[in-house]
Structures are given as structure tokens and as C-alpha cells.
Amino acid sequence: MFFRMVEKDQIADLVRGLASEYEVVGPVEKQGRFVFAPVTGAEELRLDYDTTLLPPKRWFFPPEETIMRFRTADEEVTDDEVFAPPRVLFGLHPCDINALLLMDNVFTRDYVDPYYKARRDNTLVVGVSCTPSDTCFCNVWDTDEVHWGFDVFLTDLGDRYYASLRTVKGAELLDDYVKSSEVTEEDTAEFQRVVGEFKQAFDNDVDTTQLPVLLDAKFDSPIWDEFGEQCLSCGACSMVCPTCYCFDVTDRLAPDQKSGRRVRTWDSCQFKEFAAVAHGQNFREGRASRVKYRYYHKQWGYLSKFERVLCVGCGRCARACPSDISPVRVIEALQTGGVR
Amino acid sequence: MSVIPQDAYRRDAETNPYRPWPARITSIIDLTETEKLFEFRIIDPEIRESFTFQSGQFVELSIFGVGEAPISISSAPSKQGFVELCVRCAGDVTGALHAKQCGDVVGIRGPFGRGFPFQEMKGHDVLLVAGGLGIAPLKSLINHIHDERHEFGKVTILYGAKNPAEVLFRYQFDMWKHRDDFDLILTVDEPDESWDGERGLVTGLFDQIEVDPDNTYGAICGPPVMYKYVIDEMRKKHMDVDKIYVSFERRMKCGIGKCGHCGVGHQYTCVDGPVFNYWEAMNLQGAI
């Protein structure tokens, strides 16, 4: 990777430059919370945000999208184009970039998903360093660092950024729009000091020892019944999760019944019908079985395929859950055998 | 903000695994009150000719305006140019298909999933056990074995249905009853006066058969409740856990490992299955 030093007051130029070529999306404040939204200038950006309500996944995998338009008379697809405008996601934290990498595994490998892929290809990612909030536990999964999946990553050194340039496009952006300088040995030492402090700032202590074994060995543990009792099956955890990718597909006919759209929408394994099949059978009828499945898949199912857990420790689900169910609590219960 | 018209950046989905191919219904046979056997030919000749599959794999059957349903292929891979699906009318998509006529067009995409290990089974005896609609994927395997019969040892087929009216493919099996290269035993739970086969559950037939445990592959397909009991019988015959194959049915919305609906244990039924060996299935929490 290559590195450059960028003065903070250059960010306005960078965003202005980017906006001439791309739609720029970044963290903005909305009623005291942060969301990713299109911006027109750097002054709207809040690069000091802690975490956003919703993860950036919707810019690649929208909550609802038409995957094809059809004609019923001859079962022909009339249009399956992908709408993928050139876009920059500006100011993603390492957890959210890591989450994109986990999504990439699902959507861009076997049976490439053309919708996700087109947006991913047409979107530049500019990352920015963060400070841990009380719900963050990315340190537990080593997702507090990120080394690919972005174009530029900006580490905040006070009045300057230590910019990591991952791609040609990222390097060009810096060349085109900002004045940057070479990185000195002192700069790298400062970078190390800042990152060291960042790592010290986490006070989440989650014991992930032998998690896959525990998930299997304690599959019938009463802790799941307890979490099942608490869970409302609202699916909020899935909606705010940057790595939850499950979806439903439905057809919507036009009023003339001759044409229509096939639409996919976000779905959640916490919804009761998620695993229901014909003849009244439901493979995960009870709430306990569904809560368990969510964790089982994230910490073991996905791991067994892609060698990473499907969680980046962003803490959004912990904030969103009306019953305070969180990965930290679930993992602790698995370790100790008791729900706290 | 960008002044470039965004429509300029719409791109074609070059290869789209969600896009069904139009296929014409070329034959419909009423099998029972609720099941019909459909033959489809994909309209695009290039795709039709290049469509190859394994027994145990499935396709996503699409009817625009209604939706999609995963259906096992019941014709044999040795027969190309068409696919046969044996479909029970169970809901929206299957209901809409049942209302179609010969010559109508639907959509098909696939084949998907992992089928039975046909090549591995060669040179061995096979014991195939079907319950109810489970005969649909097994029929593909049975017919494939039939077409390469000399490659296999003893072939035993046990098939159970609720009553004689629900026995699928009876015309084929009636003919096969007299063949000595297939040991075929049919049973029904509720026989009527016309029934000359066995009565009772399919597990009751195991007393009648002999199994060479070191040399036999098993394949089971039927309603979820059946698996445990049939596997118990196979284990009593000392068959190896990794030579017994089962096929699972789960809810599916994509067929290609994305939508998450078909999750079973740590796997996805659509891409890791639907056919698993029993060792794998035992390792899938909540599968059997």
C-alpha cells in the first residue's frame, strides 16, 4: 500500500472534487443520530460520528429493489438492468468496510449477484478512523483494522490524515483533488501511537474461546429458551446489521396484470415464516430456535464457509434490540451457561 | 452533486442467475388428484441443449406474477433436451402451474444444488427408499440407474405411499414388478381391495430385504418424519453413515446461496444440499 499525508482542511476540496464526478454519500447528523446520506459539501459531513443508525449496506443492497420486469404473456424478462450510479461512500469505519468484505463473499463469488456487484464496482469507498463507543466490540473480531475493500483510508492524526491508498482510483483522487505530502518516519511513528491509543480505548472483554464448539455442544442449552422468551421477533437486529444479507422475493403485478416486477426485500431469520414450508411445517417455529439460528449462522455457519464470523462488532444490534439481546450477552451466556 | 444523467450508468446484468429461461410445457400427465407430471422444453435451443444436471438437483420454477418454487428434476440426466417435474399442488406457484395447459410457457432456472453421487455409486448395490412425493427426485436416480444398469449391483427400491391412489408413477412400477433386475416393493398405509402390494410403513419392508452393508449405497427421500426411522433400519443393517444419502426440503427464495431461507445447521440446503450424506446430515443441527 502507498501512503500520503493530507491536511484536514483539504477535505473540503476532496469532497468538492468528488462531487463533480460522483454522488457523495457520508455520515450526516439527523435529529441527534447519524445516518449515511447524500451530501453536497464537506460541511455537511460529520466525520467524528460514532456509528450510524443503519449500516451502509443499503447503497449496495437496497431494502427493496426491482430485480427484473416481466411480461406475463410469454414469461419474458423485459428488463433486468442494474441501476448503479457512480458513487462514493465517504467516511466508512473499519467495521463497516469489513462488513462489506463479508458481504462480498456472499454476493460476488459463486453465482455472482449482478445487482450487488454492479453497485460495488461503481462505488468508491473512503474509510476514516474512529473512536470506540460503549457498544463497539470490533476489537473482539479483529475488525477494528481493515486492509482492503476500500480505495482510500484516512487515519485521523489530529490536524492531518494519514491516508492509505489501496487502489489506483484512490491514488488518482488524491492526486486530482488535494495537496498531499510524503509520509515521513515521524508520521508513521505518530500513526502507530494513535492506533495504539485506539486499541487501548476498548473496554469490551468478550471471551470467544472455542465458540463454534460451544454453539454445537450447547445447542440444547436452556439459555436459548431464555433469549427466546426475551426476543420479540421484530427483526430489528437484522435490519441494522451490516452483514445480514437475507432477502425475500415477491412478484408485483401491474394493474393490467400483463406485466410486473420481481422485487427483493430485506428479510430476517427472526420472522416466524422465514423457514416455513408447505403442509404447515415450519423448521424454526419457536422464537428460541430463531434467535439461536441467528447466532449459530453468524458465528459458525458462515465461519465454516468463509473462515470469518459474520459479525464485525459494530454494536448496532445491541442498540436496536428492544430486549437488549446482543452478541456480547449471548456469547457470555454461552461461555458461562447463564443469561445475565 | 453530480450533473451527469444517472441513467447513463445503467448496466446490463451480463449473466444473471436470477433470470429464468422461458420453457414450454410439452406434456402433462395427471398422476393423482394432487400431483401432475410436467415435461418442459426450454425455448432457447442453445440453453436447452446445454442444460445438463445430476439426479437430486432441482430447478427454480417461475411463473411471473406469482413467484418461484424449487422443484426436483424427476427425469434422468441420461435423457437430454427436456426436464420432467413431478409437482404437487401445494400453494401459489404450484397451484398456478397446475392450472396451465400443454403449450403454455413458464420459467425455469437451474439446475441447482448437489445431487446424488451417481459416479461413486457405480459398482455397488443400491437401496432406494421413497415416501410419498419423495419418489420425485428418486425417480430421476432410478431411471438413470436403469439406463446404465450394467454398472450397478443389486438395485432395491422401497416405496411407500398413504393409499393406492397416491402411488406415483404406478404405470412404470407396475411394469417393473415383473423385472428381475430391480427389486421393487411398494407399500401403502391404507390399502383398498385393488391393492396387491404390501401394507404398512416403508420401514416395515426392511425385514424382507437383504443388504450387503460393505457394498451398498442408500438414498432416502420423503417427508421429514420418515428419515429418522428409515436411517435406523439402514443402520440396523450395518450400512455406513457416509453411504446413506438423504434429500432435504427447505424454504427457498433464490436457490443459489444468497437469500438465507434454506439454512439448515451450518449449511444452505440449496448449494450444500439438497442431497447430504447421513454423516453430514447428523452434523447439521436441527436437520433430522
Ligand SMILES: Cc1cc2nc3c(=O)[nH]c(=O)nc-3n(C[C@H](O)[C@H](O)[C@H](O)COP(=O)(O)OP(=O)(O)OC[C@H]3O[C@@H](n4cnc5c(N)ncnc54)[C@H](O)[C@@H]3O)c2cc1C
Ligand atoms: C429441493 C426441493 C425440492 C423439491 N421438489 C419438489 C418436487 O419435486 N415436487 C413438488 O411438488 N414439490 C417439491 N418441493 C416442494 C415445493 O418447493 C413446495 O411445495 C413449493 O415451494 C410450494 O410453492 P407454492 O408457491 O406452490 O406454495 P406457497 O404458496 O409458497 O405455499 C405453500 C405452503 O407453504 C406455507 N407458506 C408459504 N408461505 C408462508 C408464509 N409466509 N408463512 C407461513 N407459511 C407459509 C404454507 O403452509 C403454504 O400452504 C421441493 C422443495 C425443495 C426445497
Ligand code: FES
Ligand atoms: S435458497 Fe436462498 S440461500 Fe438457499
